[in-house]
Amino acid sequence: MADSAHGTHHAEMSFWRRYVFSTDHKVIGIQYSITALVFLFFGFSLMLLMRWQLAYPDQPLPIIGGLFGELRMPGGVMLPDFYNQLGAMHGTIMVFLGVVPLAVGGFGNFVVPLQIGAPDMAFPRLNMASYWALFLGGVTMFASFFVPGGAAQSGWTSYPPLSDIAPMGQTIWLVGMLFLIVSSLLGAINFITTILQLRAPGLTFMRFPFFVWAQFVTAFLLLLGFPPLQAAGIFQLMDRLAGTSFFLPSGLVVSGQPIAATGGGSPILWQHLFWFLAHPEVYVLILPAMGIVAEVVANNTRKPLWGYKSMVYSLLFLGFMSFIVWAHHMFITGMGTAMSSFFQTTTMIISIPSVIILSCLIISLWGGSIRFNTPMLFALAFLPMFGIGGLTGLPLGLATADIHLHDTYYVIGHFHYVVAPGTILALFAGIYYWYPKATGRKMSEFLGKLHFWPSFIFMNGVFLPMLIQGLHGVQRRLYDGGAAYAHAQPVLHLNKIMSYSAWGLALTQVFFIVNFFWSLRKGEKTSDNPWEATTIEWSAPSPPPHGNFVSMPQAYRGPYEYSVPGHPTDFLPQFSPGAGEKAKTGQAGKTSH
Amino acid sequence: MEIPYTVSERPDTGLNNVKIGIWLFLASEIMLFGALFASYILLRVGATKWPDGSSILSVPMAFTNTMVLISSSVTMVMAWASLMEKKLGRYRLFMGLTIVLGLAFLVIKFFEYRAKFHHGLHPSTSTFMALYFTLTGLHAAHVAGGIGINAYLWGPGLKLWERAPQQFTNRVETAGLFWHFVDLVWIFLFPVLYLL
Numbered sequence: 087m088a089d090s091a092h093g094t095h096h097a098e099m100s101f102w103r104r105y106v107f108s109t110d111h112k113v114i115g116i117q118y119s120i121t122a123l124v125f126l127f128f129g130f131s132l133m134l135l136m137r138w139q140l141a142y143p144d145q146p147l148p149i150i151g152g153l154f155g156e157l158r159m160p161g162g163v164m165l166p167d168f169y170n171q172l173g174a175m176h177g178t179i180m181v182f183l184g185v186v187p188l189a190v191g192g193f194g195n196f197v198v199p200l201q202i203g204a205p206d207m208a209f210p211r212l213n214m215a216s217y218w219a220l221f222l223g224g225v226t227m228f229a230s231f232f233v234p235g236g237a238a239q240s241g242w243t244s245y246p247p248l249s250d251i252a253p254m255g256q257t258i259w260l261v262g263m264l265f266l267i268v269s270s271l272l273g274a275i276n277f278i279t280t281i282l283q284l285r286a287p288g289l290t291f292m293r294f295p296f297f298v299w300a301q302f303v304t305a306f307l308l309l310l311g312f313p314p315l316q317a318a319g320i321f322q323l324m325d326r327l328a329g330t331s332f333f334l335p336s337g338l339v340v341s342g343q344p345i346a347a348t349g350g351g352s353p354i355l356w357q358h359l360f361w362f363l364a365h366p367e368v369y370v371l372i373l374p375a376m377g378i379v380a381e382v383v384a385n386n387t388r389k390p391l392w393g394y395k396s397m398v399y400s401l402l403f404l405g406f407m408s409f410i411v412w413a414h415h416m417f418i419t420g421m422g423t424a425m426s427s428f429f430q431t432t433t434m435i436i437s438i439p440s441v442i443i444l445s446c447l448i449i450s451l452w453g454g455s456i457r458f459n460t461p462m463l464f465a466l467a468f469l470p471m472f473g474i475g476g477l478t479g480l481p482l483g484l485a486t487a488d489i490h491l492h493d494t495y496y497v498i499g500h501f502h503y504v505v506a507p508g509t510i511l512a513l514f515a516g517i518y519y520w521y522p523k524a525t526g527r528k529m530s531e532f533l534g535k536l537h538f539w540p541s542f543i544f545m546n547g548v549f550l551p552m553l554i555q556g557l558h559g560v561q562r563r564l565y566d567g568g569a570a571y572a573h574a575q576p577v578l579h580l581n582k583i584m585s586y587s588a589w590g591l592a593l594t595q596v597f598f599i600v601n602f603f604w605s606l607r608k609g610e611k612t613s614d615n616p617w618e619a620t621t622i623e624w625s626a627p628s629p630p631p632h633g634n635f636v637s638m639p640q641a642y643r644g645p646y647e648y649s650v651p652g653h654p655t656d657f658l659p660q661f662s663p664g665a666g667e668k669a670k671t672g673q674a675g676k677t678s679h
Numbered sequence: 680m681e682i683p684y685t686v687s688e689r690p691d692t693g694l695n696n697v698k699i700g701i702w703l704f705l706a707s708e709i710m711l712f713g714a715l716f717a718s719y720i721l722l723r724v725g726a727t728k729w730p731d732g733s734s735i736l737s738v739p740m741a742f743t744n745t746m747v748l749i750s751s752s753v754t755m756v757m758a759w760a761s762l763m764e765k766k767l768g769r770y771r772l773f774m775g776l777t778i779v780l781g782l783a784f785l786v787i788k789f790f791e792y793r794a795k796f797h798h799g800l801h802p803s804t805s806t807f808m809a810l811y812f813t814l815t816g817l818h819a820a821h822v823a824g825g826i827g828i829n830a831y832l833w834g835p836g837l838k839l840w841e842r843a844p845q846q847f848t849n850r851v852e853t854a855g856l857f858w859h860f861v862d863l864v865w866i867f868l869f870p871v872l873y874l875l
């Protein structure tokens with residue numbers, strides 16, 4: 087590998103090639119991250135609107151209520167159809183345009199090649215194509231709000247027959263999903279190939295940072311899970327455009343009118359195809375987060391991860407199992423006891439590897455001299471929050487308990503605990519942690535803590551009451567938040583608590599946004615390895631040039647050699663040659679090889 | 680800066696990047712068609728009555744098409760083998776044949792579709808027809824894509840041969856793997872839709 091002329095070649099490239107149609111994994115990673123953060127914010131805003139309707143059903147939304155027009159909020163009062171659009175699009179956007187693009191497209195792209203000592207991804211142009219497919223998907227989804235009848239309104243799960251007969255927005259949703267699926271497939275192929283082929287010399291599989299493992303397994307989930315949803319999407323498009331009845335049963339009557347369709351289809355078929363992707367997808371949401379937390383925890387406890395190997399094997403087992411639990415979302419479809427028992431059993435089994443990984447991370451804290459910086463606070467918060475999310479999943483996995491809990495706010499509470507205070511806090515940890523690598527500057531610790539504490543508290547304020555409401559039987563997707571139901575009355579006041587918490591959470595994000603931009607210019611300048619970390623990305627200059635490394639890095643040992651007895655510093659990087667030598671940041675990657 | 684192993688093999692995996700890439704892509708394709716076939720089974724099992732495919736669809740046409748595609752897989756292998764022997768003329772001949780056979784498949788398919796429409800058989804006619812049109816339509820789209828790739832490698836893409844013969848040969852091999860896969864899907868589709 088030649089180590090010449092990095093700085094010169096990219097100076098010649100035009101602005102467009104450098105920042106817009108770049109093939110550099112770091113630029114693409116940042117494009118993904120920014121796009122995803124914008125969509126996360128947008129998707130969150132949709133929910134903020136819904137929370138008004140839930141807290142104050144049918145009361146006009148003050149000040150901005152009039153902006154949405156007669157078709158959506160006449161006189162500032164939200165129409166049920168519009169509520170449904172907001173809900174469906176909130177879920178779709180948060181999952182497919184927010185968390186996954188940030189966790190996989192953003193962090194995966196930026197960090198993985200650096201962590202394995204590669205000059206770039208294996209297929210740089212495919213990488214660019216995958217970002218632009220996501221972008222087109224995002225634009226399509228956004229545009230669907232403005233077509234006649236508004237955006238998709240059959241939930242992020244798009245269950246037929248409702249979705250088959252919904253207005254045009256659903257067609258646009260399907261087209262948008264096809265773009266997003268293409269994007270993910272291209273990305274997945276690229277990640278797996280990159281990790282297998284472009285590993286630095288000496289970087290054997292058991293020397294991978296846990297984050298690389300997490301992305302590796304995630305890529306397989308995307309690669310094998312998405313095509314069935316693609317098939318389902320094509321079927322649904324056919325149903326909507328070509329008059330087929332893949333998902334329409336015979337004799338369907340809508341609003342008293344028999345509908346004109348051949349029938350003979352099966353709505354349950356959609357559910358199978360959808361959950362065959364969407365269950366692995368929940369691990370796509372969580373595994374990169376676990377990867378980030380593992381990196382941050384090892385770095386800030388200054389200790390090797392406890393049980394690294396069992397974590398890796400758990401991860402592989404979990405990835406495999408995640409393909410055979412999908413029908414636990416379908417216990418009430420009347421699928422029979424044999425099937426229920428099977429999926430109930432596999433669901434209980436898949437909890438084991440999750441518990442192992444979480445336990446290893448918690449035990450890793452034991453006896454560490456913990457540095458409580460901002461990334462670490464977010465990573466630490468992830469542990470109990472993911473714990474609550476996972477534990478609340480167990481009753482859902484038991485068919486009998488799920489009959490009561492299915493379709494209630496309990497389910498919403500469960501998965502938000504995993505995805506929001508779980509994954510999203512971990513993603514913040516990752517942003518604070520790798521920001522210095524991307525920019526050469528640290529984010530402000532003060533603003534970081536101001537961001538962390540209220541976020542942590544408000545998130546629980548939003549999601550804990552959901553579990554309580556759900557246990558009382560309050561159903562999800564009710565546009566009045568249960569106000570019309572007698573059994574919801576004792577827990578109705580919680581709607582206000584949740585709404586205020588959500589709005590508070592939104593305000594808190596101002597600290598993050600200010601910090602993000604302020605630190606770009608004013609943040610404390612850092613060395614190449616400000617956290618005194620051991621993995622290979624920290625041997626590259628900050629920000630790394632095109633081609634990443636000054637000379638080809640090499641891995642000499644495992645990823646987390648912290649506090650090695652006899653070593654002069656408390657960290658012994660993967661990339662520094664001799665154990666006896668003093669590991670100096672930045673220069674340590676220089677090897678004669 | 681150059682990406683390693685784009686052409687040559689990485690010693691410990693024994694593969695180059697493109698080879699891994701195409702196998703992964705094919706894995707996702709297997710999941711796609713696997714889901715389509717699984718849906719077929721689920722819908723058929725749930726149906727109260729199911730037509731006899733051979734009485735609606737044209738078995739002779741489909742059989743001809745099966746032969747056409749199998750032959751095209753053979754010519755595709757010959758094209759690649761010719762490149763391995765550095766015989767460019769033969770390569771162009773066999774690749775040309777592969778393209779022509781692919782087009783022949785699509786033409787026959789077109790007449791088949793037209794006959795169905797003439798008889799008033801549309802995707803909306805029945806679940807069986809819906810599956811027939813969707814599955815064969817998706818397959819035909821794959822054939823068309825394959826023809827596009829092959830045509831590129833027959834024409835403008837050939838420039839790479841001068842500069843990097845090994846890389847070009849790899850590309851043809853990759854295109855071949857995709858083409859064989861498309862062939863294989865048809866070999867499943869034919870009996871499932873027309874005979875069973």
Ligand code: HEM
Binds near residue numbers: 368488
């Ligand atoms: C670790 C053990 C887990 C178990 C046993 C579990 C179990 C379940 C079950 C049985 C359901 C279906 C409930 C119903 O619809 O009635 C469910 C829903 C859900 N879970 Fe989990 N889960 C676990 C972890 C996770 C994780 C890690 C995530 C995401 C990161 C997640 C995300 C979701 C989502 C998004 C839904 C709801 C989808 C919907 O209906 O809209 N779960 N979970």
Ligand SMILES: [Cu+2]
Binds near residue numbers: 364368412415
């Ligand atoms: Cu699930």
